[in-house]
Amino acid sequence: MNESQWIWKDGDLVAWKDATTHVLSHTLHYGNSVFEGVRAYPTKRGLAIFRLEAHTKRLLDSAKIVAIDCPFGYEELCKAQIDILRANAFSGKESVYLRPLIYLGYGSMGIAHWNAPVHTIVACWEWGNYLGEESLSKGIKVKTSSFRRNSANSSLSKAKVAANYLNSQMARYEAHKCGFQECLLLDENGMVAEGSGECVFIVKDKTLITPPWDNTLKSITQESVIALARIEGIEVVQRHITRDEVYSADEAFFVGTAAEIVPINELDFRKIGESKPLTHFLQEKFFSMVRGEDERFCDYLTYIKE
Structure with a gap:
């Protein structure tokens, strides 16, 4: 895949290669995480995110449905998606795919998920059509x-x-x-x-x-x-x-x-x-x-x- 430079993780910019998680993270074993697929397209005014508000609202709705208490609110998550695009300084000639993800990290094991720490990331990279x-x-x-x-x-x-x-x-x-x-x-x-x-x-x-x-x-x-x-x-x-x-x-x-x-x-x-x-x-x-x-x-x- 086309790697970019930075990933937004829990409020900070982290180098792509350093944005890792523990092998005993709860989500890795039990599958409870929520995500979005979002695109930013090149326009005459530079990159623009398509339906940012709707995607961010659905992300938070998904988290509520599966009983994950996201530590970041709507405005913060919208800003995170804008900030990560700016930080990576894409050329603006190709469309960019964004992947916000709210997941459960390392700290507890077993089916019960409510004691696991909650993490949030936003990654982005240049990506053409999914089916070619x-x-x-x-x-x-x-x-x-x-x-x-x-x-x-x-x-x-x-x-x-x-x-x-x-x-x-x-x-x-x-x-x-x-x-x-x-x-x-x-x-x-x-x-x-x-x-x-x-x-x-x-x-x-x-x-x-x-x-x-x-x-x-x-x-x-x-x-x-x-x-x-x-x-x-x-x-x-x-x-x-x-x-x-x-x-x-x-x-x-x-x-x-x-x-x-x-x-x-x-x-x-x-x-x-x-x-x-x-x-x-x-x-x-x-x-x-x-x-x-x-x-x-x-x-x-x-x-x-x-």
Whole structure:
């Protein structure tokens, strides 16, 4: 990966190579930590963080859900993300990925987590599209996973907690070993949920359709694409989707902070659509939005220049 110079840790700047933790840290053994994926994009005014406020609020909401008492508040965490970008002095020509993380450190062992010390870090590095730059234009092949998305009856599905992502890891591994670039997970009722780290949209008869948030993480990128589509006059419907509806869709695509907007060419060896006009239109408008070229969404950006 592309290392940067500094990581923000518990209020201080620490050299990348020195930002370590003990092998008996509680989170390493039991998986209770919460995190965010955030991007800063190059604009004419330098790097700007996309949806900083929404990501930071969700981070703190996740911590509350899994009973971690973060020692830093909302304003401090927003400032930490701005400060770490400034400290690393990126060129401003590439997008930068930020990873805020609240985790449990060394000091106690056993299932009981409430006596473990709480630590907070923000790391950042230059990182292109998660599924590869070619995926944006060429699209990807997807497999329906044999795994089900974590059930709301057995996990805290609205928290972006590390433990939940074992499910995603195994689903993506299965898809990879079968020759696909990504997977599609269904929920416990057999309805389309999401990818391993992305939300899904389909297009049918010029209508944009995406699953509701009842059994998925409430995606900030999904929410942003819905807002973008509606302001462009595109009809958007949030409802349950069956797998066979994806097979017969006119278009389909994944969205997420790391993946951005990636066309889905095939699902389970079924070709989806002959062309992808709406997907590519939304791609173009999305990148215009995150790069500060669309004044309608100027409130989504936090510029880091002093």
